[in-house]
Structures are given as C-alpha cells and as structure tokens.
Amino acid sequence: MSDYELIKESPLGGAEHEFDGVTVAEVTDQSLVMVALPKDRAEDIESAIAESCGLSIPAMGQSTRSTDASLTLWRLQKNQVLAYFSYEGDDAEANLAERFNAPAYYTDQSDTWGMIRVSGERSRDVLERICPIDLDPNVFTLGSVSRTVMEHIGTIIFRDGDDSYVLLTMRSFSRSMLHAIEVSVKNVL
C-alpha cells in the first residue's frame, strides 16, 4: 500500500452550467481510445469488432453506435477510428483492446481531451458563433463527427443527440473553450 494517493481530476472539474435553452456541461464519464488500422489487417479488425461489439467501421465523418449507446466509433481519418465509450478507469486502452479482440494498435486518448456537451434547443444558436461547420440538423446529422477549429482551438465536434453536441479540445485548451462557449451563450441568449 502506497503512502501516497493520487486523486484524479477532470479538465474542468465537472463544470456544468444551465442557461435558458442551453446546458453546458463537461463530459466526465467517457473514455476515448484511438484504434489504428494497419492496412493489411483492416478487414480482420473490422470483422473482429463486428463480432465482439456488433459495430461496423463508420464512414468518414460518421459514427456507429452500439445498441446500448455505451460505445461509439468515430471516423475522422482513413487509417484509424476513435472509440468513445462509457468507461472511467485508468486502463481504457487495455479495456478496449480486450473488448474488441482485434489486431489493431490502441492508444489511450481519454486524458488528451477535454469534453464539453452543449445541449438544448438553443445549442445551435450558441455554437454558430464559434463553429465554422454547418450544424444544420439535415446536414450535420445525428451521429456526425467532424474535426474543425473553433476560436483558434483544434476541436472535434460530435452530434450525440437531436440538440446535443460534444466538443472535444486538447485538455490544456479546455478552460479557453469553456469560456468561448460561455461568451457565446452570453452574446446570444
């Protein structure tokens, strides 16, 4: 037993703010693991993931989600998928590798990103002040995922609900991104 204990902390300390028509909340219960797809093993990996989790590798900019919604695969690059899944342990990489049982390379990215969910009926009005991509519900459909830049910050945006979006920014930028969203809320609502 160690004399010392390390206490984990999310990038934004679990920040959550409710406004009239918009809720801004840090996502703290999800892990993110990069699954690299070696060229000559892509088919094996796809079939292993299909067999273990019933999920297919999504098309570019899209996602596939398990029936219990606990695991979502995002595709933002040809040779990799990102697994976004409900898990809070320190060993997300090993956990996923075991779950997939696929001959891919796994790299934990859970602590790389600060994740903020912007949801509510005015969410798009707030996001259009910082998000250059088209969030029209018919264009950025449910499950769409995209990589873009918001307020000089490289950002991944994922639509996880009708009026709900998860923004991922490198952890060190989290406070700036939360501030950018809050300024938008203030300016719009």
Added chain:
Amino acid sequence: MSQINRIDGGLIDREKVLNFTFNGQILKGYEGDTLASALLANNKHLIGRSFKYHRPRGIVTAGSEEPNAIMEIGNGAYKEPNTRATVTQLYNGLEANSQNHRGPLSFDFMAITDFLSPLLGAGFYYKTFMWPKAFWEKFYEPAIRKSAGLGTLSTETDPDTYDKGFRHCDILIIGAGASGLSAALSAAESGAKIILADEDFLMGGRLNSETNEIDGLAGSEWAKKTVAKLSAMENVTLMSDTTVFGAYDHGIYGAIENRASEAREDNDKPRQVNWRIYTKRTILCAGATERLIAFGNNDRPGIMLASAVRAYLNRFSVVPGQRISVYTNNDDGWKTAKDLNAKGFRVVAVIDSRSISPVMRVPGAEICMGTDVIDTKGRRALKSIQLSNGKTIETDTLAVSGGWNPNLHFTCHHRGIPKWNEEIASFVPDSAPPVGMSVAGRAKGTMVLADAIIEGHNQGSSVALELGYKASESKPATTSVVAYNISAHWGVPSGKNRAWVDFQNDVTVKDIKLANQEGFKSVEHVKRYTTLGMATDQGKTANVLAIGIMAESMGQTMEDTGTTIFRPPYVPVAIGAFAGRRRGMEFYPTRYTPSHDWSAEQNAVFVEVGMWYRSQWFPLPGETHWRQSVDREVRQTRSSVGICDVTTLGKIDIKGEDVSEFLNKVYANAFAKVPVGKTRYGLMLREDGIAMDDGTTARLSENHFVMTTTTANAVSVYRHLQFCHQCLWPDLDVHMISVTEQYAQYAVAGPNSRKLLEKIVDPECDISNEAFPYMAAGEITVCGGVPARLFRISFSGELAYEIAVPTRYGDSLMRVLMEAGEEFSVIPYGTEALGVMRIEKGHAAGPELNGQTSAYDLGMGGMISGKKDFIGYTLGLREELQRDDRMQMVGFKPVNPNDLLLAGSHLLGLRDKATTENDQGWISSCIYSPILGHYIGIGFIKSGHSRKGENVRAVDLVRGNDVEVEICSPHFFDPEGERLRV
C-alpha cells in the same frame, strides 16, 4: 415646436417616442426613424461641415450611400465617428454630434478654407509642401493632420463588444427589396435553405419609400406580408440590419449585423456581429443608387437626391422643406413631384434637362423642360436656384435625380469589370461575377419594377433548381409597368462656381478636369490624385458622375473610361468587428499545464511560451529579484532535488512493426537497434541538412516508441512525421498520435531524485541504478497502481528522471511529489532555472536551433550516422555545410568574472571596431551561473571548435556592453557527465 416637418402616415410607430440629442439639443423622434429622418423632422438641415473646405452640408440621401450626414455617435469611450445618420436606427438616448468644425456648427472657423479654395485644388498637397524639406515633419504634416480627418476618436478603449459567427445556406440573397423578396420567396418555396440579408433594419428596400402597388397592395404592405411569409418558413433565415460587405473565395461572404440599438439597451450584448456566410449560390438584389448632377453650388443644405425626398416623405412622414423643387434628367425624378402632390404639398418647379414634353402634369408647379439649374444661393440652407433660362426660383429644397446606378459592387469583388449600358445610362454587371453569383433587379440594370420582380422570382426558382430543388410553382407578383427613360446628363457648365461631384471629399468638376490636364488619364489615377470616391461612402453617389465628367473631358466613351475596382468592404466596418471577441486575454487561447493551479497557489511567475502558460520561477517570501529565486532553484536542484513541469514538450506515441526503420530514416543518428526499455537522444534534420529539432525517443515495447520534441516544435515535428509517413514511406506499418496532453510529465532532477521517486513508485518497480540505469525507460505504476511512464533522462545534467502519469493525475502528482520530497527540501523550479542548467550543460535549444545551424555547427557531427540514409543526409554533405570556418557553437566566459555578459552580443576581435565587416559571430544564450559564480554563454563564432582558449570581445551596442570573453567548451558543468550516471 418639436418635429415641425413631421406629417401623417409612414412606417414609423408614433406610439413610441424616442428622445435623442443633436449637438446637445434634446429632440424627439419615433420608433422606425433613422437619425437622419428624425433630424429632418426637427427641421435640422445643417448637419455637418465638409472635409476640405468646411462647407455647410445637409442630408443628401436616405441610405447607405450618404456622403454628408456622418456623425459622432455616443460619448466618452462609446463615441464612434463617421457614422452615417441615414442608416443609424434611432434609439432612446442616442447622442449625435456633428463633426469637422472648429467652433459651433453654424460658425466654423475653419470655413476660411472655403475662401482659399483657388489655392487648394486637386493635388495641392503634392505641389505645395515640397519646400523647404525640413518643414515637412515639423510643420506641414502636423498642421495637415490637425486639419484633416473626419471626426475624432475618444482615444479610450472601445467598451463595446463584438462577435463573429458562421452561417451556411444554399442561396444567399443580398437585398430585400422587390427583386430580393421575390427571389427569396420562389427559392424558399423550392425547399432550398435561404439567407436573406438586407442592410436596412426594415426589409422592403425602395418599396418602403415608394408608392407602387404590388398585387393590389401598397408596396410596403406587400413587402411586410412577404417578409412575414418568409419568416414563417423553417428554411429561411432573415438578417435585417445586416450589410453584406464582401464576396470572398469559395462562395464565402462577409456580412456585418448591426445591433447597436439593442446593445445600447443591454450593454452586455455585442454591438455588431461579423458573419461569415458560406453559400452555394448567391443572388445579388442590391438595387440601385441614385446619383446627382454637377451644377454650380450644388452642395448646399437642402439639395437632396429626389429618391431621398420620397423616402423621407413616404416612409418616415417627413417633408424636408416647404418650397420644394425637382431637377431631373429622367422620368423617375418626376415621381417626387407626384408623391409630394399626393401628400398635399405644392411643388414649386420641375426642371428637366431633357428637351421633351413634360412627363406628367404637376399642378401648381412651374415646369421647365430642356433647362438646367446652374447656380444656387443660401449659405447654411438653400434659398434659391438659378436656371439656365435666366430665371431664379425661390426654393428651400431641391430634389435632384441624375439617374440610377445599379449596385453592382459585389460583381466586381473578383475582378469583374462593369460594362456600360447606354439605354439606362449606367454601368451594369459584366458576365464574370464571383463564381455562384447571379444578379437580379435594379442591381442588374433592370430598372422597371415589374420586370425586376419577375427577374427576381425567376432567378430564385432557377438557382434552386440548379441545386437540385424543385422549381417554385408560384407566380411572380405583379405591378404596373412604369417605363424608365433617361438621357445621360453629368454636369452643367458652372463658370466660376464650383460644381461638386464627391461631397465627402470635396472633389469638384474642376478638380477632375485639372487631374486630366495634368496627365492623370486613368480613372484609378484620378481617384488617387483627387481623393474621389474614397472614405466612408466610397463614392457611391459620385463615381459614375465623375466618370461621365472624365469621359466628356477626355472625349472618350464611358466604357473606355471605365470604373475603379470595387473592393470589400462595401460599407465601413469597425475594426472591432473584425477582431470580434478576440481582445485582451481572448486574443488567442491559453493552454494551462497540469500543475498550473498548484503553481498559482505558490505565487509562481508565469511566462507565455506560445499559447502555454509555464511557471518561470517560484519566488519565496523575501526574494525581491528574480535572480534570487532562480539562483536558489538551481542550487537546490543541484544539491538535492527539484521538480519542473515539462508537460509542454511534445510527446508522440508511435506504434507499428516498422517504427525502428521509420525512426532510423527520420533521425540523423542511428535508431535501428534501440533496445526495449531504453531511451536515445535523437537529432532530426531538415531535408537541407539543417537541424530541425531534437529530443529523446524511448522504446517501451517491440512495436511501441514514444518520441519527445521541443515545446515549440511539437506540432511541426508531428506534421513532419505525418508527411514522411504519408508521402515518403506509406508502406511502412507506422501509426502515430500525439500524447502530449495525455500525460502530465515532470522532470525530477538532482542527487536526491531517485530517493524521492522511490517513495512514490510502487515497490514492484525497481528503479535502482542497476535496474534502471541512465537512459532507461519503462512503464511502471505509482502510488498504488496508477499507470506511469518513467524515463531516466536529464536536461539539467543531474541524476534525473522524467515521470509521466495520465493527466487526470497531473495536479495530484505534483502535490504528492512535493509532499514526499519535503525531507529532501524539494523545490519546484521554473523555465528560467531550467534554462540556466541547460546552458551550464551546453545543451542547444531554440536560440541555437535557429534554422541556420547544421549538426556539425552544433558540435554534434560525430552523432551523424554514415551507415544509413536519412532525411538531411545528402544535402548535409554539401561542401558549404562541411566547411571549418562556419559559425560553430562554443561556450564563452568573461575574462573578468565580474563582467556582465548579454545574449545577443556580437563577437569581435580584441582591437576591432564594432562594424558589420568585423562581426565574427554572436552569443545566442546567456545566463548567470550560480554554480560557477559568473556569467556564461553559448553562441556561434567562425571556426569556433578550433579556437578554444582564444579571447574575443562580446559587444552589445544597444545596451552599451563591451567585455572580453574567452572561447571555451560549451560544457561548463560536469563535462564528463558523471553526475548523470550515479
């Protein structure tokens, strides 16, 4: 009496009375007024002074093109000069002040310049201020600057906020007049996603100012009904009070949404929003702008555009005068007389330059066909006009129409050149507008309203069809066909009187002719010589008139004369709106390290490193100078143990079967056989053989490496690796991703570093010198099972480690390390102490990896592998890079240990003068070494490696320092590296 010029009717809300001030006088207006309409309602005709001659000026237009009525709005820090009163929506509490006068508006001391006008023609600056030369900076320029310029700035920080935004649509329709509304309706009915933007706060364009009937309704009613219909459609976004100001590449448009009145009521809201609108197609329905006719003294307050008189009359219920006359060269001007009659006002005279039959009967008005106005009287307000037939007519308002210019500016933003259309005597868009843009209505030169509506409707429908939507089934609205006949008429000979072309810049017909006479034949040259078409109105009422005068003067066609290039922005846009919210701390984002909060608790002094905030040093109570803190941090680290947050260094996880091969190609030194559990220092070169970056790369397992980069090059190295993989060696099984932010990483350095780490590393992980020697690397656990990575590497030259944990534990690890290290008197150290220790060790860093130095220059030539090919190998063999007399990195120490040595000093021979020819090199990094007790530096000097022991001078002329230094090895401290390996 308040609002003596206000009449019944109009599109204002009389229930909502608004108070405002003009030059301190409290006045009233109504909701729906512009500042200009409210001023006219209050009989304020003299509203400012002209730029150059300080001539009394009045409101000329009712729109965006206004040259005269530009004012300072607001007070104190909120003051904004040069605001167009004609497009400023009136709000309660608005404070307006006239500008460009010394003394009261009615008695401007600077009006003396008007009497000196014979001396101040076009180009007088260039001719007058040539001699004596010395006077320019001391006298002429200050005097000109004091006199010139419109309005004054508060010189305080703008307290208003601004924002930006992004919108997307299938079709952007610019202008919500008759054709724009028709286009929007038919396009929206097809299902396309529409944005309809209009610069007016009330959509409808000229329909709100005219009396046309559409589909049996008053034009303004039809517009209101159509706007309501569009507003109810989910696929339509209406953006009123939003001026599209520029057409950019790829169908992107800039638009400025003005929310000034809203912002005044709620100071927290942005005053303007700068929108970037992404479009697939655009339909330009920007209408047309009426122009003036140049005649003697045509600039007096009370002389307005005929269409403006109708706008004030019909929309704002303001009659600008009691004795109104009309002067026109086209049928449209007559509508002003007709509308005045319809409201019960007698028109004094209608003067038409064309020798044709009167266009209509105007009861009670004197009709003068084939006649011109040649002069006017009235200093501060128009009193009379003199006609070419010898008559003088007493009149207080003259409504002038010289014809209409299509607002085709956006069609030229990608270099389209307008073409001349004789039938409407105006320029019309050419066939090469920005990709995706079509034009409808008056902006295209379709001057008949009925045709403009059909054209808008058809364009809306056909553009939607092109985009794959179904064609609209609705029919265009109908209105009676009223012909537009015009005979081009630019100016009237004015003799000694000045005939004004550009009111805002005080450019006269004579100025244009003078420019032509002096050899300025191109319209672009004339513009710059005379200042025609510059400033806030960009010559919207002046340009075509000037071109007409130029063409006549030079005996050439309008087409041959051509227009100047129209460029964005179409209207003035506040710099604040371009900056948006990016001010102060929001200029760019801030990156915080995992130990930031803890460091802030220790009163750390932070430094910006790119976007990162890093701790520079940690002052203790009683330390009054940064050197005290830094020296203490260095001594304590070298004598016991110190901790530094090095999370900002780039970290890249690289996995795959071919990573060894990949790294061997990327690094200049050998990497093919790095054993698992080992770290190796690597030097990366650019393709041209120049050093790019350095760092360490550890092999954590057979197919898993982790590379570190410098903080500054974290992104560029990752990009370089991606390029190498994707473009050079795509067949290699290599997968990489940044883990810079995944791990919080701390350097734990000093003789007690191992003892400290042993207290937190789980017992099953042996980190003894034998089990975990210098340059070892491995995955361990700490504090009872938390995964971590440990690297035995040292930047300080001490026994040192870098320990990394998932960033979620970063803050906690710092606190734990400090707690566990108490028995060793552990201290945190910042980037300054880090820098001191690296210079004491002679490690090259940013100032040395400056894009000019090769591995040989840096003294690392021995590392270069001759047994393999790698990036930079071939070009690194170039003779020039191999020469012995290149600038080579060495150390420098002052001969007198008490001397101050400064980075940036240049190196000279002991008896050489400080000239460029004698420059032998420079000191790139320099610090005071608390261990050695004197300053030391590293730098570059010609043939440095072979000159150790030689003395030279380090000279800094800027800071006045000149000291004798000895060239030495850059490895000042523990050159054998014994402390690293204990």
